[in-house]
Amino acid sequence: MLIPCPHCGPRDVAEFTYGGDATKERPNPDSATAEDWCDYVFHRDNPRGRHVEYWHHGQGCRLWLKVARDTVTHKIEGAEVVGPWAAAAPKQGRDVA
């Protein structure tokens, strides 16, 4: 599987570390209930098809990416840089099927 890193271009999946489900939003600590935290920490949808995940390009640019991947075909729709360098990233990663 190749992940289209917006900074490095298509790279082998072995250069990346999986960072988990990127659809979960961290609850606001001021207002979150125990159920909100339980959902954020433990509950995952495990969809068949399109999924959005975090991947860390540890053996490349070391940026964190948000990758949209089909869990059935492994086709990657795109990848974008997240975190403090998101604005500096050149462009959306290319689809490499």
Add this chain to the structure above:
Amino acid sequence: MSEAISPAVSPLRGHSEARVPAGDAAVTLTERKLVSLVQVAAWPETAEQVEGILASLIGCAPPQGPAGSSGDAGGAILALSPGRWLVESGDPRLAARLGEQIPPALGAVADLSHARIAIRVSGPKAAWVLAKGLALDLHPQAFPPMKVAQSAVHEVGVVVRRLSADKLGGDSFDLYVYRGFALSFWDWLTEAAAETGYRVDPPGSA
């Protein structure tokens, strides 16, 4: 008991000495002498400013575009990722100079001079040999001269830079490899180059 090796002595000592094969040599391997190699990382707000400091200190233009590089072995800037550069220079005081000009408010300066070894791979089959372990598109259109990639060969981190062909009269790559992996990387490289035949030039001659 294992022998302690001083940082001044290459871990490739006894391995990277000059060697001329009896047959063909489509690749030349040379261990380069690293004087100063420094990683500089800026904050998103200070990246432009830090890049300007590097360029004026090294005396060359900033690297062109992402994953580009500028300069030569006398002083070079390699753009590894947004706001992160590898700077090489023949000036032994490079890390100190960078530290003076780049305080923590602007970025972080890490001296890697003794943490990496540098190998030059050149010749008509250089890309062919590297492609055996480097999962990168090394076609000159995808990876033109001066382009840089931080990647891995069999999980061993390696920074690759293609050099300007017209200056050296052929295809050449500079590799920067973790010092602790120098020997196993050299083993991999010489095994990968066995097919095409290779020559080893004296350490420090490239």
